[in-house]
Amino acid sequence: MTPDPAVLVRALTTDPPHVEPGDVPHLLAAGLAGQVRVRLPEDHPLRARLRPGHLALGARHAQIRAELRPLIAVWAREGIPALLFKGFALAEFEYSTPGERFYGDVDVLLPADLPTVTRAVHLALAHGWRSDGLHAAPARWTHECAHLFSPGGHVRLDVHRLALSLLSGSPARVQALTDALWADAEAVDWDGLNIWRPHPRDALVINLALGRQWGADVGGLKPADYADQVQLLSRHPLSESDLQRRAQELGAGHTWAAFRALCDPGRRQVNLGGPHPALVRAVRRDGVHRRRARWARQLGRVLPLLRVMVPLLPDVLAAWRALRAGGDPRRHLARWTPAGPPRALPLAEVHDVISAARWLTRLLYPRQSRIGTCVPRAYTTYRALRRRGHPAVFVSGVARGAQGVQGHAWVEDVHGLLEAYDEPFNRERFPEVFHFPAR
Structure with a gap:
């Protein structure tokens, strides 16, 4: 179901x-069962009733932690500094119990140079990661340079070279922000492992406020924005003036002021939803100018994609x-599913097919929203990838909300969600009804 924002605001504030x-x-x-439960009287x-949700998130975190730590240990032995940030790190280091903080992928920032990234990934592959x-x-x-999947299948590790989206x-501005994050980062002993964590001030300003508002979620707020501030402000000596x-x-004074005006634990205020014009x-x-930058990047890819669009017409x-x-x-x-074993396509070809299918769907169904075009887009993408031999998976999900039942369809592959599909929260929003072919 789609959570009611009014319920979440009341529970948080x-x-x-x-x-x-x-x-x-x-x-x-909304993944808030644990966060609310620990604040209720005994x-x-x-x-x-909230205990199962709290325990489920805690058990999931424990599984992810157990599969992640050996890789971080390998990197530490090889002298590769790893900075853990965002959801997993907050659940691990800031909340009283990890079951209080829902997150999807695990995010780690590595030095941006190609040799370090290549060596880090090769070490992961040598230890069973994909x-x-x-x-x-x-x-x-983009701001990410690798996506790694743990041997047990419970961890998707997004390896970042930049702290924020491009x-x-x-690029120079984003690199300067990343350098600023590294400059004030703190070395942490994580139960015998040497890792890096953002300074709490930067976890709030750079990772939380700018990470959300200067990326794809401009103008929007989420329940975790409020809950994360509560934890960071209560655990660290951070003043509003600092x-x-x-x-x-960092050149983000207006963004920070507007963010705090809408999401401030000190005033017990959070305005969910959006985008908020202020x-x-x-x-x-x-x-x-996020939209301008995004459309500039998209339009810059249209001409090269023409060579892919024409073969996608069938x-x-x-x-x-x-x-x-x-x-x-x-x-x-x-x-549309050929007989015989599939073969994985090169990543570049997969991305081109997904992008071309998205553009063609937008052109042919101009009056419908993305949700309205989800089935033709998923059909086109699935058929195009399968026709080329790639192990695409069609997924259908459904959510219940205030507006009734809403269905959605998208395409994954054997690794799970496809980055180029650009719908990273489908599984959180739409519980699966079926997938095809069966795994």
């Missing part, structure tokens, strides 16, 4: 949380016919 029995499904869906009747191939295509690097500004001064040093204006005043036509025919999607998918 009241202490002890003012929650009712009908709020429990919303808290579970005799509160809802603690028992890569989707991004590390071997530097021309396609949508945040020029944080504002740091933001000014935040969008503040980001622009700080010189970040796939687009097949998707259109399947939509008109209706019925069980698996009937069409089975017809």
Whole structure:
């Protein structure tokens, strides 16, 4: 289900949380069961109902931690500094129990030079980890330079070379912000492993506020933005003047001020939803034009993609016919799935097919939203990848919210979510109904 923002705001900003029995499904869906439960009195009747969600996130974190630490240990022995940040690191180091903080992937920042990244990935491969191939295509690097998957399959490790998305500004500006993060980073003994963590001030300003507002989520706020601030501000001696001064040093004074105006634990205020116009204006005043940068990057790829779009026309036509025919999607998918074992395509070719399918879908279904075009896009992408032999997987999910039941479809592969598909939270938003072919 889609959580009700009013329920989440009330649960986050009241202490002890003012929650009712009908709020429990919303808290579970938002990953806030543990965060709310630990703040309830011991005799509160809802603690028992929130306990399974709290324990489930804690168990998941323990599994991820167990599979991640051996790789970090290998890197430490080889002299590769690893800076852990964002969700996993906050759950591990800042919250009283890791089951209080939901996160998806694990994020680590490595030095940006090609030899270090290459050596780090090769060490991971030698110890049973898998890569989707991004590390071997530097021309396609964004702020991330590798995606690694643990031997047990519980960890997707996003390896960053830059602290923020390149949508945040020029490469020089993003590099300067990354250098600033490294300069004040703190060495931490993680139960016998030497790692790096952002200075708490930078965890708030750079990773939290700028990471959200100068990236793809400009103008939006999430429950974790409030909860993370509560933890960082309560555990570290950070004053408002120190944080504002740091933001000014980084050229982000307007963004930080607008962010705090909408999300401030000191005033028990958080305004979920968005995009919030005040935040969008503040980001622009700080010189970040995310949409302009994103469209410039997209348009810069259109001409090279023409050579891919033309061969995709049979796939687009097949998707259109399947939509008109209706019925069980698996009937069409089975017809498009060649017999015999698949073979993984090079990452560059996978990205080109996904991008070309997205552009063609936008052109052919201009009046519909992304959700409205999800099935033709997924059909086209699946058929195009399978026709080339790549092990694509069609996934159908559904969510229940205030507006009723909403379905969605997307494409993954044997590694899971595809970065180029640009829908990283599908599995959190839309619990799976089926996937094809069965794994």
